[in-house]
Amino acid sequence: MRVTYLDNNATTRVADEVREVMLPYFSSLYGNPSSMHLFGGQVHRVIEKAREKAALLINAEPDEIVFTSCGTESDNTAIMSGLETGRNRRHIITTRVEHPAVLNFCKSLSRRGYTVTFLPVDKLGKIKPEDIEEAITDETAIVSIMYANNETGVIFPMKEVAEIVKSKGVLLHTDAVQAIGKLPVDVKDLPVDMISISGHKMHAPKGIGALYIRKGTRFSPYIIGGHQERGKRAGTENVASIAGLGAACELAREEMKAENTKVSSLRDKLENGLLKSCPDVRVNGDTENRLPNTANISFEFVEGEAILLRLNEFNICASSGSACTSGSLEPSHVLRAMGVPYTAIHGSIRFSLSRYTTDEDVDIVLERLPGIITELRTMSPYGK
Amino acid sequence: MLCYKENMWEYTEKVRELFLHPKNVGEVKDADAAGEIGSIVCGDALRLTLSIDRDTDRISDARFQTFGCASAIASSSALTEIIKGKTLDEALKVTNNDIAGFLGGLPREKMHCSVMGQEALQAAINNYRGIKKEEEEGGEIVCECFGVTDEKIRKVVRENNLNTVEDVTNFTKAGGGCGECVTKIESIIKMVMAEKPDIDDLKPEKRLTNIKKIEMIREIIDKEVRPLLLADSGDIELIDVDGDKVIVSLRGMCTDCLKSGVTIKNIEKKLREHVSKELYVEEE
Numbered sequence: 168m169r170v171t172y173l174d175n176n177a178t179t180r181v182a183d184e185v186r187e188v189m190l191p192y193f194s195s196l197y198g199n200p201s202s203m204h205l206f207g208g209q210v211h212r213v214i215e216k217a218r219e220k221a222a223l224l225i226n227a228e229p230d231e232i233v234f235t236s237c238g239t240e241s242d243n244t245a246i247m248s249g250l251e252t253g254r255n256r257r258h259i260i261t262t263r264v265e266h267p268a269v270l271n272f273c274k275s276l277s278r279r280g281y282t283v284t285f286l287p288v289d290k291l292g293k294i295k296p297e298d299i300e301e302a303i304t305d306e307t308a309i310v311s312i313m314y315a316n317n318e319t320g321v322i323f324p325m326k327e328v329a330e331i332v333k334s335k336g337v338l339l340h341t342d343a344v345q346a347i348g349k350l351p352v353d354v355k356d357l358p359v360d361m362i363s364i365s366g367h368k369m370h371a372p373k374g375i376g377a378l379y380i381r382k383g384t385r386f387s388p389y390i391i392g393g394h395q396e397r398g399k400r401a402g403t404e405n406v407a408s409i410a411g412l413g414a415a416c417e418l419a420r421e422e423m424k425a426e427n428t429k430v431s432s433l434r435d436k437l438e439n440g441l442l443k444s445c446p447d448v449r450v451n452g453d454t455e456n457r458l459p460n461t462a463n464i465s466f467e468f469v470e471g472e473a474i475l476l477r478l479n480e481f482n483i484c485a486s487s488g489s490a491c492t493s494g495s496l497e498p499s500h501v502l503r504a505m506g507v508p509y510t511a512i513h514g515s516i517r518f519s520l521s522r523y524t525t526d527e528d529v530d531i532v533l534e535r536l537p538g539i540i541t542e543l544r545t546m547s548p549y550g551k
Numbered sequence: 552m553l554c555y556k557e558n559m560w561e562y563t564e565k566v567r568e569l570f571l572h573p574k575n576v577g578e579v580k581d582a583d584a585a586g587e588i589g590s591i592v593c594g595d596a597l598r599l600t601l602s603i604d605r606d607t608d609r610i611s612d613a614r615f616q617t618f619g620c621a622s623a624i625a626s627s628s629a630l631t632e633i634i635k636g637k638t639l640d641e642a643l644k645v646t647n648n649d650i651a652g653f654l655g656g657l658p659r660e661k662m663h664c665s666v667m668g669q670e671a672l673q674a675a676i677n678n679y680r681g682i683k684k685e686e687e688e689g690g691e692i693v694c695e696c697f698g699v700t701d702e703k704i705r706k707v708v709r710e711n712n713l714n715t716v717e718d719v720t721n722f723t724k725a726g727g728g729c730g731e732c733v734t735k736i737e738s739i740i741k742m743v744m745a746e747k748p749d750i751d752d753l754k755p756e757k758r759l760t761n762i763k764k765i766e767m768i769r770e771i772i773d774k775e776v777r778p779l780l781l782a783d784s785g786d787i788e789l790i791d792v793d794g795d796k797v798i799v800s801l802r803g804m805c806t807d808c809l810k811s812g813v814t815i816k817n818i819e820k821k822l823r824e825h826v827s828k829e830l831y832v833e834e835e
Binding site: 469473545 | 570571573576577587591592593594595596597598616617618619620621623624696727728
């Protein structure tokens, strides 16, 4: 049965071109890139080629890119490095709406004696850059602020943030896993020190990530062992996935502009269609500064898991911020931080598109969802 | 947080069937009894209406309206199927396990949906029999996030032989929010397991004159409650004290705020803690 996949902020389909590039490293080219023989050594070249492509996507130098196992590892590594090299400074600044890879890591650090400032956001999910300036103290080791939010797609003003943080001489990391490949990022123009990148959010496979570390940044490795990645990340390289990430970066760079126009117009068609056909609906987040592929829409008086399971009957895939779909019984921390009313959080659905999303996908949702909402509302004691 | 739970796909065929094609949706016309449980804030709510044959005491019709996930909807539908045709006394014997059993089982994390069904039934029957809300909802709030009382936790722990905090969360949601009440839940479990009498019950009550009582209530409201409400641009006024009934009026934002129920509960908790365990609070 046809799958209507609108959950690309969760993960994306591996591009055919990416898969093709990866295949030899599962079969004939299985050497260890660290080996002294040519059979292994030739694989090393593949890694360096991929590093160049990843660097090019954000206008960095190849030796500023370190491959990791995922976005979460990149995030943990960056923050821990900031603390390790921070000359005993024990204060971290982040936001309340970070991905758990940063948020829960910071919470865990706060239980281990570090001080963490979690900056608030406004109703539209925006941070106030002045808040960062105010929060920075002599004790601040690192500021970690996401580039774009995974739930709402809201883009933070990273350039402004970077200028403030760097003017105070503090280290700056950004979790950009939702932005890289969707938005042009140029590190020559954006003075951040570290950037987290994830493969599977941009049509590379799961289990591969990267960390950009600006030249001259003091760095302390998180995973310790062999000398791989010039001592910055131990562990035998995931050659196939690194090659895949390189190919995915190249694709993203070549097609980003055209893709964004197409993706955002499909997203708008979906969003406007739902706003028109369903009463008591609201869009969450700042629509002026938003990823081109993301729409977070609340259907009041109905519960998200119920919506998702009804959509599932038609093989439509999306996500929800409701309590029932989270592991904690509490609904989305992002929407709560924005002060979205509970009536709307429980019924929030995130649609996230990709370059593979078609007009037909959007039409299928527009055809099915309004009926589902009406039906669930007739079942709800709050429905009209 | 946006993430999938694996167990979402572990529903039985029966849950799926009753979720996709629920039976007895809606409201019984001219209902003889209605029971409401949960709130939109907590993420699930159930309104059960019954038609009861006055001569035989039998439930002739039962309908539900549910705000919640697939298992909440399926549990509500199952409940109505189970109780139709039963006498009220028979219906009162229906446990959350019967509801889960009717569905061929529920994922452990979703057991609270079956508990909600059982509670709505209890509330509806109490409503029919004229038993007031205050009498049915004993106990003090343990879990502030989901408004779960120690009474409810004790009952569910007893009826389902629970012995871990995780299971208490699965069945009542208590402890599933900020997690601050986890140690309290642990001690409740221990207490139920030992079935020792509640220590608080053994304390002799000091004699409280009416004048003293009103003074104390006023003081608690002024010092502990009003400042919190003012911070949310609300206010509270003590209208009257009638026996153990404390009548207050909430002003400003609180009057139609979704959480006003929680606020009343909190005030009640404070008054019970500091003045007398018997007090209950009503809004004017």
